[in-house]
Amino acid sequence: MIKTVISTELPVDEHLLIRKNSISSGSGKKRICIVTGTHGDELEGQYICYRIGSILQEHPECLDGTVEIYPALNPLGIDSITRGIPSFDLDMNRIFPGDPMGSMAENTAYNIIEDLKGADLVLDIHSSNIFLYEVPQVRINQLTADRLVPLARYLNLDFLWVHEAATVLEATLAYSLNALNTPTLVVEMGVGMRITMSYGDQLVGGILNLMRHLGVWTGDVPEPPAGHRTILSTKGTVEFINASASGVFIPLIRQSNEVEAGQSIGRIVDPLRGVVLQEVAVDRPGFVFTIRAYPVVYEGSLLARVYREDKA
Amino acid sequence: MKRERLFVMPSPFRDEFRIHGFRFGSGKKSLAVVGAMRGDELQQQFVCSRLVHTLQDLEERGELMPGHEVLVIPSANPFAMNIGKRFWAMDNTDINRMFPGYALGETTQRIAAALFEHLQGYEFGVQLASYYLAGDFIPHVRMMHTGYEDVELAQGFGLPYTLVRNPLPIDTTTLNYNWQIWETQAFSVYAGHTGVIDVATADDSLSAILRFMALHGIIRYRSHPGYYSQVVQEEELINVKACRAGIMYCLCKPDDIVRRHQRLASILDPYDGSVRWEVRAPADGTVFFMQTRPLVLENSMLFRLIAS
Ligand SMILES: [Zn+2]
Numbered sequence: 001m002i003k004t005v006i007s008t009e010l011p012v013d014e015h016l017l018i019r020k021n022s023i024s025s026g027s028g029k030k031r032i033c034i035v036t037g038t039h040g041d042e043l044e045g046q047y048i049c050y051r052i053g054s055i056l057q058e059h060p061e062c063l064d065g066t067v068e069i070y071p072a073l074n075p076l077g078i079d080s081i082t083r084g085i086p087s088f089d090l091d092m093n094r095i096f097p098g099d100p101m102g103s104m105a106e107n108t109a110y111n112i113i114e115d116l117k118g119a120d121l122v123l124d125i126h127s128s129n130i131f132l133y134e135v136p137q138v139r140i141n142q143l144t145a146d147r148l149v150p151l152a153r154y155l156n157l158d159f160l161w162v163h164e165a166a167t168v169l170e171a172t173l174a175y176s177l178n179a180l181n182t183p184t185l186v187v188e189m190g191v192g193m194r195i196t197m198s199y200g201d202q203l204v205g206g207i208l209n210l211m212r213h214l215g216v217w218t219g220d221v222p223e224p225p226a227g228h229r230t231i232l233s234t235k236g237t238v239e240f241i242n243a244s245a246s247g248v249f250i251p252l253i254r255q256s257n258e259v260e261a262g263q264s265i266g267r268i269v270d271p272l273r274g275v276v277l278q279e280v281a282v283d284r285p286g287f288v289f290t291i292r293a294y295p296v297v298y299e300g301s302l303l304a305r306v307y308r309e310d311k312a
Numbered sequence: 313m314k315r316e317r318l319f320v321m322p323s324p325f326r327d328e329f330r331i332h333g334f335r336f337g338s339g340k341k342s343l344a345v346v347g348a349m350r351g352d353e354l355q356q357q358f359v360c361s362r363l364v365h366t367l368q369d370l371e372e373r374g375e376l377m378p379g380h381e382v383l384v385i386p387s388a389n390p391f392a393m394n395i396g397k398r399f400w401a402m403d404n405t406d407i408n409r410m411f412p413g414y415a416l417g418e419t420t421q422r423i424a425a426a427l428f429e430h431l432q433g434y435e436f437g438v439q440l441a442s443y444y445l446a447g448d449f450i451p452h453v454r455m456m457h458t459g460y461e462d463v464e465l466a467q468g469f470g471l472p473y474t475l476v477r478n479p480l481p482i483d484t485t486t487l488n489y490n491w492q493i494w495e496t497q498a499f500s501v502y503a504g505h506t507g508v509i510d511v512a513t514a515d516d517s518l519s520a521i522l523r524f525m526a527l528h529g530i531i532r533y534r535s536h537p538g539y540y541s542q543v544v545q546e547e548e549l550i551n552v553k554a555c556r557a558g559i560m561y562c563l564c565k566p567d568d569i570v571r572r573h574q575r576l577a578s579i580l581d582p583y584d585g586s587v588r589w590e591v592r593a594p595a596d597g598t599v600f601f602m603q604t605r606p607l608v609l610e611n612s613m614l615f616r617l618i619a620s
Contacts (some may be wrong), residue, residue: 010557011608012607016609070397089603094481101553103445103553103611106613168484240416242416242417246323300417301402301418301419
């Protein structure tokens, strides 16, 4: 059933509508929410919403509980290829838990939380931005790792990144919901403005697997690819590789690569002078889970993130 | 005065990115002033350019007091201003959400780190700021409540109001917040407008900074004493929101004293001109902020009032 969660009047003959598809079956009381589209330039989650919705509607007999699908928390952003909310300065994922007395955006954030809180699980799907490719991964604040890592493992993604807490991240949707005792997992995968079907299918399988674990799904669950393993970041370290020159980055590997010591992962070139400005190599072996997608770089632009099992 | 190149970064396709600073006097690091960190902070940069001009003049007359060093950085983001963008042109990140910065991090983190290195260690720091909602303010000084702030100092600018804000998570990466944490008394001076240059309010902001400098013995300067600045806690402001969307037809302006139930604006139907909503003051007060876009959405902030 399609429900309108938020309807806000716009100046000229239109409402801003945030909608969800609420699919219930059986007598189960559990509720799982799949949300995406907070950042208007991230579209990977659209495929997930479509697939999960179609699978559940084909096999209602296998569903025992409620699954709610929210494809667009920021519909005006998605429609205008705007990462944030059009004509609002702040990142929508930095204004939670919102404020019913605040501006339109803060009021929207507040009502989103009101609608999601109390769910048995919320999955917040992001797809990086237009600058970086990400392997399918779950990002978990270390404050909530004990509770969330066991759940995240069921998603069968490639990487579970338990990262440090930061004050500025306290205003994310996930942080706010977890603080309200609503377990929320953040998925990052793929790249902005594109859909990577193989990653999408992997996550759809993982969601069904997690639903089965929670007792909400009794149907088929696709097996992860042979030899698949999930790397948990807590045994090792994550290194960030940033550009030390401004130019055009040419990648020499795809994401999701195991790299060897000394291996070149790309180079930064100067198209005007026809020279290489920086050879980008890793000094120790590791797993590249993020790689630059957008070619133009400045000094400091993130080129890759590499995970290593050994503690530095 | 020394004009110094504080930061240089090559660009793949444009001229070098440069940040310039203007240093006056020598001795104790007394005051640092930052103008535009965003490309639409024209008024802010204009005030800074006037400040550089005035300090040069005072220097020639021997009216900079010995023993003080003052640094003015009119712009930290000329690249955005030159192409009419608010944020860093390449990735739309906000330099003022990157403090204290990270010299090995992302581009705007590096810019923030370089800025912060030059801005640290001053007794006083002034940022000419803008607000994340488009609109006009009564000129005021804003301080972050961090436990280190000294509200009486802010009153030395002689602007009509001193606003104290409780920081939200998102504020912890601003220059103002980090300055205070690193023991500079930090003030944000809101010069009324963003995106335009208004000479009269720019003059008020310039006078406020000069007044503050004279008060602390940094310059010799005679000006009118300014206002007895009233301290307002931000959470005490009364928000007036739009119950309907439409064309905003405004009936008041910043600094107006309004009475409870007084009509502040009408929201008109953009098709037939009928009144969708009369915006009325919920209490007696003074109009502190007024949004200036011609079209408003439902729930958007229209006014913020100081209760009287
Ligand atoms: Zn995102």
